Amino acid sequence: MGQRASVSGFDFFTAGELPAPALPADEVVRLVREHWGIDVDLEPLGSQQDQNFLARTPDGDPVGVVKITNPAFTADEVDAQDHAASLIAAAWPDLRIATTGRGADGTPRAVVAATGEGPLMLRLLEFLPGGTLHGPGHLSPAVVARMGDLAGRASVALADLDHVGLDRVLQWDLRHAHRVVDLLAPFHPDATKRALVEDAAARAWADLDAIADELPQQAVHLDLTDDNVVCRVDRGIRTPDGMIDFGDVTRTWAVAELAITISSVLHHAGADPVSVLPAVRAFHALRPLSTAEIRALWPLVVLRGAVLVVSGEHQVQIDGGANDYAASGVEREWRIFEQATSVPTAVMTAVLAEALGVAPAEVGAGAPHATTTRLAAEPAIGPDRAVRLDVSITSDAVDAGAWLDPDLEERLAAAALDGGAAVAWLERATPRLTASRPLAAEPAATVPTGIDAWFATTTHLSADGDARLVVEGADGVTILDGTVPARTRARIRLEAGDGPHVPHLVRPGFATGWLALTEDPARALGLTGDDADTADRTTAERDAADLVARRDRTYAEVQEHYYEAPPRIERGWREHLVGTDGRVYLDMVNNVTPLGHGHPGLAAAVAQQLRTLNTNSRFNYGAVVEFAERLAGVAPDPLDTVFLVNSGSEATDLAIRVALAATGRRDVVSVLEAYHGWTYASDAVSTSTADNPNALASRPDWVHPVDAPNPFRGRHRGADAARYAPEAAERIRELAASGRPPAAFIAETFYGNAGGIPLPDDYLAEVYAAVREAGGLAIADEVQAGYGRLGNWFWGFEQQGVVPDVIAVAKAAGNGYPLGAVITTREIAARFRTQGYFFSSTGGSPASSVAGLTVLDAFRDEGLQRNAAETGAHLKGRLEALAERHPLIGAVHGLGLYLGVEFVRDRATLEPATEETAAICDRLLELGVIMQPTGDHQNVLKVKPPLVVARESADFFVAMLDRVLSEGW
Structure with missing residues (x-):
């Protein structure tokens, strides 16, 4: 990747320091009046290398943005910027684009003015209301997707732009990132951070070197970041619908447009590398990425982070601390770099490829899943004496909360070895519920990249092939000689020989990438058949989106599901629900199950009854009589007669x-x-x-x-x-x-x-x-x-x-088992006989009656009503305290564990915050809380958890709601 000898426009590497203009506001006011006949008040806006002001009339109405271009940039470059803005505006009329404004006579409001700092280009750009995404607030997947969509639109619109003003060398052009880092890194005051940046940039540049010639080039905006996309605000929800600041328009790698956009997502609250996937998909849908561009994308994100860090620190120094915008960005830029380098490039490249429907191997991210390495065990083990353990969410072994026992896996392994197994093992790639925990704002690392094995006798492992054999003890310490003591856990991985170290457990969102860097030790040992392939289970068998699509094809559309993109839930325990990736969610909405999910007593009682008899209520059996008596017994006099139904x-x-x-x-x-x-x-x-x-x-x-x-x-x-x-x-x-x-x-x-x-x-x-x-x-x-x-x-x-x-x-009566009832007096019930016989086939069946009895027993024995009173009062108090700090909360309603948090945009008018409530529920789901809206305006959180909900769970819900209301949604 050679460098051009000269350029017609600005060249960062020959310009030296680039201090931003610093005209006094009163001088700018005078210049605006002098050249455009407008009296304005000015509000400073941030810029790394230019000077910007928001201009308002004396009455406070926005007039536009006064942009004072750095004198290092030529008139051709400024013209190219205006041309690019006009092209995008013409290509996408639905977007708002900050073009140079025009006076009453139609002439552009642009002038080279004599100033105290010499001749400077001043432009009055159109003001686009609505604000940007500036700041650390959370960006929803929909907003992130829209950012990628905007970048894609810019790329499409500018694809054929050819202009002399594009011939420039900018420090933000990622074709020159390695030179920028080499030049500016020595100015970074922190030696440790400086070394991290230099090392990451060198590795990213090496990744790009092999494919640089395959990357198409074109004109790009080059700065479509969170600071430079403007939003419309409709009923409380921000949607990016425009772009500003074309100061960095240039010709470079087309994929750099997307890389710069997604890098700006990474500093926002709750963001991590997989948070950018909606933007990548949206960009790809408009402007498809080539295989080479997919390979280049994450190295470019890393380089963008590195350039931001060294440039930001350098700008602070050359401006002598006077550039508040640059100074305020230092922490933000470091977080972008940290997130960009938090996982290896090979992992993210595989994740990006999978998100776009491309096999990781096609972009050089890891190897095919076929095992090319053979593991030898001494003494040898045959598959007939190997017992595969199962701690996935569908396993019986994790029933009744057993997954919370830290010794469960050890006990299962010991039982298998005591039963004569030569080895007990846990498979690769299948998420382990035992690795997850409730009440966590972030998904746990539940997906194993290798196997766990317990050998009956001391066993030596050796590998023959390209992969790197890693054998660790339960504490993660490497067993260097591969000799595993008898009945001791060994964590066994086969890692790509030239790849990075692989964690033994990884988060589901990154699993595709990490698994692409490993082979399956179970197959290499001969513990599974040659056709076994566990690597795809997290993305194929258990794909929640595919399940929703299947549901939509066969299930009546009117039978809606929670959330637009719901997780696949296949297990529950007490007040928790569990996704197929092992993610544990706090269920704060499920009033169908007062006893909680997976109640062992209920499961056992109903199962036993189903094994003996389940028929309709016209037969003479004891359960229906006993349940009717018990139900009538909890009703006040004179209500003594029961009808049983299903719902x-x-x-x-x-x-x-x-x-x-x-x-x-x-x-x-x-x-x-x-x-x-x-x-x-x-x-x-x-x-x-x-x-x-x-x-x-x-x-x-x-x-x-x-x-x-x-x-x-x-x-x-x-x-x-x-x-x-x-x-x-x-x-x-x-x-x-x-x-x-x-x-x-x-x-x-x-x-x-x-x-x-x-x-x-x-x-x-x-x-x-x-x-x-x-x-x-x-x-x-x-x-x-x-x-x-x-x-x-x-x-x-x-x-x-x-x-x-x-x-x-109904609802609570069966804890989710179909059961409902009508309780009245004997006299009123007798009058219904005038309508003929009443009959409900399964209403009051033996199984449903036993379920009803078990629920009543639990109310008697487990203190559920007391917990509703005590935990409910605690929860309501915490929510009312939250309302004192967040004006969006108009009121906290309810008693016990029957609460409602009502959101309003204005506490005086009580305008319902309907759209905000839906978005808050979506954000809570990301943080591990199941919540849904209710009310005719759908602006109330229906807080009706299982009655077993613990105080610490109530506190977690309040903490997550506080986080959402503080960080945004």
Whole structure:
């Protein structure tokens, strides 16, 4: 890669120091008035080598950006910048591009002015509102993808640009990165950092040397970073939709455009190398990368980081500390470099290739998975005496939280050896649940790059082939002679002979790259067949995106799933859910499972019943009688009779039908903004527009909604919420007076669908009295609030000091097993007989009845209701403290473990922060927390975790929510 002898424009290597212009603001004000007849106030903007001001009218309206170009740059170079901006604007009319503004006569607002520092080029560029991505805040995958899209658009638009002003040598042109580092590194004040930068730059440059001639060149923006993409802000969400600062436009490697863009992602909160993949995919979709460009991309990112570090420190020194922009960037630039070098280039190249559908071997990242090395064991071991251990998330061995036992693998190995195995081993590439831990903001290193083996007798290992054999003890210390003591863990890897050292466990996001640098020791030892290939399991068998695609092909679209790109969940334990890559998530939304996931007692009881009998409830067996007795026993007098069904929708549907039959009427009063189910009757009384946008327009004429008794954002707020009850009672009396007395009034006993909001005091007492006075029944929908979730009460209606005529309950009753119930009086139930027989095939089956009994036993024995009260109070207090520091939190609703965190853009107007809430949930998922929005405005976090949730889990949730609200989403 030779250097040109001369260039027509600026040449960094002959220019010497390049201090930025430093005109006084009052002089710039005078120049703007003199040349363009505009009176402005100026606000300094940052720049590494130019001088920029935001110009406003005296009234504060933006006029544009005054850019004072460094005098080292020629007029041709400035013209090339303007030409490039115009080309992109013409190619992509939907983008906002900061072109040079024009006066009323159409002439460009650009001039060479006489200044105190000599002749300087001044331009008044168009001001693009909305701000940039400047700062350390978190960038969502969607924003990162949009950055790659913008870089791709610039690359496409500038592909054919040819201009004399492109003939320049910039320190930011990565074709010259090694020279920049060599020149400026000696100025870095930290010898340790200086050595790291020099070493990384040398290795990256060596990687580029072999392919440089294969890299296409063209005009590029060269600075499409987070600081130079502007955003529109729509309903609280930033979306990059434009670009500014064309000062670095030049001709260089086309792929450098993308490398510079993605490097700027790396300093943001929560970012790591795999965070850039959405941008790479988006760029590739517009402007496909060649194999050589994929190989070059990460070395260029490393070089960009190195150039930023040495250039930033150098600029601070030559500006004598006066350049705050350069000084403030030093820490940011070091983080970019640290992240760029946090994994070897070969690993990231393989990860990038896989993300673009290219085999890592095609870009020279590692070798094919076929084993080329043979391992010899002395004494020899045959596959018939080898026992493969399994601690993946689907293994029975990790049931009941066994994966949290640090000795589990050792116990499994000892049992296998005691049973006569010559070797017990754990396979390569399959994520190990034992390597993960709950309550972690970052994914754990769960994917093994080699095998773990325990030999029955002392065994010597040797390798024949190209790979490097690594044998380590459990402590990670290398066993130099390859001799493994009997019954002792050995970590065995076959690493690429010329490659970097490989960790034994790696994070799933990087697994493709690390596995490409290894071979499978199990195959090399003959422990598996020649056709075995574990290297692809993390990206093929367990690919969550592929599973979603399969689901979409066969599952009705209306049956939605959480998240746009959900992880694949195949295991749960207590308040935790586990992805197939071993990532453990805190489940803060799953009120279906009060006992928690994977409850051993429930699993054992239901399994035993399924082994003996499971049939319909018309047969005479004990479980259904015992469960009905127990359920009636937890209901208040006079409710003593039970119907059993399969779900909450069926329970509320049946409750309505019972009321209609018992009263001989057809009208029902319900509450707005409520959800009761999906069956005909339960849907008819549901008015939540979040669940059904047409809910209010599609109610049948027999349903009569009353105002949502929401004291936070309803028609009556605060103390005025006491008006909801008399208004609802009056509506019931009006119906009765008009000849349509209601059969029933149905309501959630705790306003759950709106976000866990308690009903106003005495609301149910007054409304129940009114409906009963009219001869109707009071139906309590306890599907969500029932079963101790409120903490101090087993039933939600107890908080209101009332007893309904009919209870509908489900969800918690079976801990996820299909089970729902209606509880009423013997008299009311008897009246339903006028409708004929009632029968639910699996409602009240032996297995579901046993599940119901086991849940009630757990409530009695495991203190779930007490935990709901105590942990719920602690959690609510922590969330209320959070609201004091984050104005986006408008209120924290609820009691016990039935809470809602409501987000608003303005605490006075209560404008719902709908889009922000969805984005917050997505960011929480990245940090290991499952959370979803609720309410008609979808702006409330529905905090309804399993009732076993521990205080430390509640604290982790609050910490992660605090992090999201602080760092952004």
